[in-house]
Amino acid sequence: MSNQQKLVKLTKLLTSYVNHGCHHKALALFSRMFSAPDLTLDPFAFPLTLKSSASLRLPRTIAALHSHSLKSGHHSNPFISSSLVDAYGKCFSISDARKVFDESPERNAVVWNAMISLYTHSNDINSALNLFDRMDVAPTESSYNSIIAALTESSVSSGRAMEFYSRMRASELKPNIMTLLALLPVCLRTGSLSSIKEIHGYGVRNCVPNDTHLGSMLVEAYGRCGCLIYARQVFDEVSDRDVVVWSSMVSAYAFHGDAGNAMRVFQQMESNSVRPDEITLLSVLKACSHAGLADDALKYFEIITEVHGVEAGSDHFSCLVDVVSRAGRLQEAYEIILNMPVKATAKAWGALLGACRNYGEVKLAEIASNELFAIEPENSGNFLLLANTYSAVGRFEEAENVRREMEERLVKRPPGSSWVLSRKDLACVAHC
Numbered sequence: 523m524s525n526q527q528k529l530v531k532l533t534k535l536l537t538s539y540v541n542h543g544c545h546h547k548a549l550a551l552f553s554r555m556f557s558a559p560d561l562t563l564d565p566f567a568f569p570l571t572l573k574s575s576a577s578l579r580l581p582r583t584i585a586a587l588h589s590h591s592l593k594s595g596h597h598s599n600p601f602i603s604s605s606l607v608d609a610y611g612k613c614f615s616i617s618d619a620r621k622v623f624d625e626s627p628e629r630n631a632v633v634w635n636a637m638i639s640l641y642t643h644s645n646d647i648n649s650a651l652n653l654f655d656r657m658d659v660a661p662t663e664s665s666y667n668s669i670i671a672a673l674t675e676s677s678v679s680s681g682r683a684m685e686f687y688s689r690m691r692a693s694e695l696k697p698n699i700m701t702l703l704a705l706l707p708v709c710l711r712t713g714s715l716s717s718i719k720e721i722h723g724y725g726v727r728n729c730v731p732n733d734t735h736l737g738s739m740l741v742e743a744y745g746r747c748g749c750l751i752y753a754r755q756v757f758d759e760v761s762d763r764d765v766v767v768w769s770s771m772v773s774a775y776a777f778h779g780d781a782g783n784a785m786r787v788f789q790q791m792e793s794n795s796v797r798p799d800e801i802t803l804l805s806v807l808k809a810c811s812h813a814g815l816a817d818d819a820l821k822y823f824e825i826i827t828e829v830h831g832v833e834a835g836s837d838h839f840s841c842l843v844d845v846v847s848r849a850g851r852l853q854e855a856y857e858i859i860l861n862m863p864v865k866a867t868a869k870a871w872g873a874l875l876g877a878c879r880n881y882g883e884v885k886l887a888e889i890a891s892n893e894l895f896a897i898e899p900e901n902s903g904n905f906l907l908l909a910n911t912y913s914a915v916g917r918f919e920e921a922e923n924v925r926r927e928m929e930e931r932l933v934k935r936p937p938g939s940s941w942v943l944s945r946k947d948l949a950c951v952a953h954c
Contacts, residue, residue, distance in 0.1 A: 525560050532561075536570050545574035549583070565596050569605035576609040584609045588622070598627045604636040611640035631662045638665060642672035663698055666690040671704040683708045684717060699730050706739045715747040722756070732759055738770040745774025750783075765791075765799050773805040781813030788822070803832050807841040816849035836862075840869035847877030852886050868897045875904065879911045887911040902928060902935045 532555050539548035552571045555561055568591060575583040588606055591597040597606070603626040611619035623629070623637045634657050641650035647669075654661065654669055666686060673683040687705055690697055702721050709718045722740055725732065732740075737760035744753035757763070757771045768791040775784035788806055791798065798806075803826045810819035823842055826832045839862040847855040855874050859866045871893045878887035891908040894901065905928040912921035 525562075529555075529561055529564070533564075533566055533570075536567060540570045540574050543577075545577050548574040549578070549580075565599040565602055568596060568599075568602050572602075572605040572609045576612045579613055581613040584613055600626075600628055600630040600633050603629065604633045607633060607636040608640065611636075611644075616640055616644055616646070629659070631657075631659050631665060634659065635662065635664045635668065639668045642668045645672070645676075647672050647676055661693070661695070663690075663695055663701065666693075666695065667698075667700045667704055670701060674704050674708050681708075696728060697724065699725075699733070699736055702730060703735055703739065706736075706743055709743050710739075710746055713747055715749065718743045718747060722752075732756070734760060734762060734764045734767050737763075738766040741767065741770040741774055745770070745777055748778060750774060750778060750780070763794075763796070765796050765802065768794075768796055769799065769802040769805055772802060772809065776805050776809035776812060779809075779812035781809040781815055781818075784809035785818070785822075798826050798830050798832060800832055800835065800838070802826065803834065803838055804841060807838060807845060811841060811845035811848060814845070814848055816846050816851060819845040836864045836867045837869070839864065840867055840873060843870045844873035844877075847873050850877070850881055852877055852881060852883050856886055856889070866893070868894060868901075871897070872904070875907050875911075879907050879914065882911070882915050884911060884915060884917070899931065900933055902933050905933060906935075 532551065536548055536551050536555070539545070539551060549571065552567060552574075555563060555567060568587060572584060572587055575587065584606075588597075588610075591599075591602055591606070596602050603622070607619050607623050607626070610622050619637065619640055623633065626633055634653070638650050638653050641647070641653065650669060650672060654665060657665070666689075670683050670686050670690075673686060683705060687697065687701065690701065702725055705721055706718070708714075709721065718740070724730070725736065730736070737756055740756045741753045744750070744756065753771065753774045757767065760767050768787065771787050772784050772791070775781075775787065784806065788798070788802070791802070803823070806822045806826065807819055810816070810822065819842060823834070823838070827834050839858065843855045843858050846858060852874065855877065859870050859874065862870075871890045875887055875890040875894060878884070878890060887908055891904055894904040898904065905924055909921040909924040909928075912918070912924065
């Protein structure tokens with residue numbers, strides 16, 4: 523075997539170690555390759571070793587590799603430069619990474635993208651945008667995707683994500699599945715059906731694969747907007763449905779109170795041997811809650827937690843309290859709160875208090891409200907619910923005392939508000 527063949531074989535093994543997360547083995551192999559007198563390392567080994575060093579947070583190793591790349595002249599290789607930028611950003615600081623970036627002699631789009639990605643992952647959107655606008659090479663899909671994802675995650679700038687999507691398409695670059703996945707959370711947040719259809723339509727026209735990630739997000743997006751027919755159509759088109767896709771469809775039906783279809787999808791899920799998770803359990807409970815199916819909620823809660831081994835958390839117990847309370851079984855709901863293995867949250871006590879108001883149960887309302895006053899003392903809704911409970915049974919003096927106590931504690935009702943959606947941005951308008 524020639525030295526070149528040996529190098530190729532060892533580099534393939536190094537790649538396998540890095541891709542499978544065996545970083546210690548990768549560094550040990552690189553050390554043997556580096557010290558072998560009959561091997562002259564090419565640039566392909568260095569990015570792999572830098573990736574392992576960054577994953578293990580080994581700044582000294584990264585600095586040594588950087589030094590060697592400078593001495594050997596490999597630092598001019600854009601792939602080594604991009605790996606150095608990424609490694610310095612993860613193990614040193616963003617400013618150190620920027621210094622390496624600025625000193626890189628040849629910067630292609632991969633190097634620019636590495637620096638932009640570091641800015642976006644550190645929530646420095648302005649620096650990422652400034653660097654994007656300064657690119658002296660043509661941006662790639664990854665350049666746009668990093669910016670779009672960062673704008674989507676920013677509550678202040680999320681409205682600009684669609685603008686950047688339009689800018690990407692105008693540049694004749696084709697948005698890919700990562701672009702669509704980055705955009706859909708904006709649509710979910712704003713409930714913009716037209717944007718959801720635009721993104722979905724683009725994916726269909728350009729043969730973007732409807733995998734489990736995209737499928738589940740489209741199902742959820744259409745479900746939130748009330749388009750259950752579209753949500754079901756997307757669901758049926760996903761060939762390899764995992765638990766996330768199934769749960770999204772159950773959740774879509776549950777969100778609109780269609781308990782019958784929600785339960786049918788869950789049963790189909792079980793028959794397909796797909797094990798439910800925490801999201802599935804919450805979706806099933808919400809479906810039962812909207813339809814007032816307390817017995818079904820208790821049954822499915824037992825099946826999913828005991829048969830399938832899903833560990834219920836505070837949100838699950840709060841939802842169970844809600845569905846049982848809505849059915850008027852207030853004492854049973856109270857006992858669930860007392861016996862739940864996790865600390866009861868404001869959601870659980872709030873569900874009980876709201877039901878007490880509807881059914882005129884004063885004693886439990888007082889218990890629930892006292893707990894809520896301790897958990898969230900500035901929430902005016904809890905005071906008003908207790909006052910309305912007293913008023914509903916004719917105890918007007920006590921209702922007035924609650925309102926007076928609310929004023930003495932300087933608890934104020936928040937003003938109403940409305941969301942106004944435009945193509946460019948999302949704004950909240952308050953009504954005093």
